[in-house]
Amino acid sequence: MENYSVFLPCYSIGDDEIYKKIPGICGLYGKTAVVIGGQTAMAKAKESLLAGIADSDISINDFELYGNEASFEAAAALCENAAVQEADMIFAVGGGKAIDTAKIVGDDLGKPVFTFPTIAATCAPTSAISAVYHPDHSYRTVRIYAAPPVHCFMNTRIMVEAPSQYLWAGIGDTLAKYYEPTFSGRGRELEHFNAMGLMISGMCVEPLVRYGKEAMDANxxxxxxxxxxxxxxxxxxxxxxxxxxxDMDYNSSIAHATAYGLTTLEQVEKNHLHGENVSYGVLVMLTMDNQSEEREKIFAFNKSIGLPTKLADFGITVDDLASVLDKAASVNDIVVSPYEITRDMFEKAILDLEAFNKTK
Structure with a gap:
């Protein structure tokens, strides 16, 4: 039998009072923390963070901006920062890019990382990877860690006051976390951890369809x-x-490939969020895989909260598809699939989805 270890996320959720759990949870790892985050996020969380550690042995020695991109260069600069070097632990505050940067820093310096998301847009606060970009904001690579951050503190009072576009895009991206792994893993003998992950992935659709519209209204x-x-x-x-x-091989497929294809178009890259693009990719995937009932459900859900269902929602037409199709059919995300996926299949699925839109 292969030897392996699995480390899963730990988390706390609540209002401002949730930060009062910091001393009991983080105190096992040291007494000093440095906060790394975005400017707005740290401003939103600072007062509650300081109140949470008041009258405890935990102290924050500084609040440091993560930079302007989740890059190795930004992380390297932070690793040279005296406040970061002297801290026992890192408190990562903000959205995915700030948290992914802090995870690089923690890994490079061997310091425990605790996450404090201020928006609900990605799983960066609980995942054992960082999406890394070049300083010019172009995508570079994925960095993989042995374990996720030690603990995630979710203050929903802060998150519900954030712009709703982040929750909206987060919903779109989360939908794929069920459809892609179950598609990629179809017909395969799955080890315990993969099989368990696929079972849990069902939680990435039904609660969103049930509560998504109401959650958006609350936000x-x-x-x-x-x-x-x-x-x-x-x-x-x-x-x-x-x-x-x-496994990474099962974590992404047609939906993300479609999203990456869409970003070859400047008007999409500049004006549309990743999760928004992925949600459209889910519909392309369900169309290609002939999952008509699921497509009907997700189509209706996307419509209910304004997620895209057709090319016009991105301001593009079928005449713009050449680079989209070339990119989508070339990424590694579609290599592990129950059948071969071709450029023609992407084109047919998109055109079929366009026709489906006209029936609604």
Whole structure:
């Protein structure tokens, strides 16, 4: 039998009071922390963070900007920072890019990382990877870690006050965390961890369809709710569990390949969010794989919260598809599939989805 270890995310969720759990959880790892994050995120969280560690043995020695991109260069600069070097642990505050940068720093310096998401857009707070970019914002690579951050503290009071576009895109990206692993793993003998990850992936769709619209309404009203909490947990925790359990080969497929294809078009790259693109890719995937009932369900859901269902939603037409199709058919994401996926199949699925839109 192969020897391996699995490390899964730990988390706490609540309002400002949740930060009062910091001393009991983080105190096992040291007494001093440095906060690394985005400017807006740290401003939103600072008062609550300081209140959470008041009258405890934990102290924060500084608040440091992560930079302007999740890059190796930004992480290297932080590793040279005296406050970062002197801290026992790293508190990563903000969205995916800030947290992914802090995870690189923690890994390079051998310091434990604790995450404090201020938006619910990705599973970066609970995943054992960082999406790394070049300083010019072009994609570079994925960095993989032995384990996810030690603990994630989700303050839903802060998150519900964030712009709703982040939750919206997070919902779109999370939908793929069920359809892609189950597609890629279809017909394969799956080890325990992969099989468990695929089972958990079901949590990445049904709660979103059930609570997504209500959660979006709560976010726009800046008013917390049960539905909002459930969607946050699915975006950050359910996807994080799947990401940590399932092999990279099963973590991405047609939906992400479509999204990467779309970003070859400047108007899409500049004006549309990753999760938005992925949600459209899910519909392309369900169309290609002839999952008509699931397509009907996700199509209706996308419509209900304004996620894209057709090319016009991106301001493009079928005449713009050449580079989209070339890119989508060339990425490694589609290599592990139950059948060979070709450029013609992407084209047919997109055109079939366009025709389906006209029936609605």
């Amino acid at each position: 726009k009203a800046r008013q917390g709710s049960y539905a909002f909490d459930q969607v946050v947990l699915n975006i950050i925790v359910s996807t994080g569990l799947v990401s940590n359990l399932v």
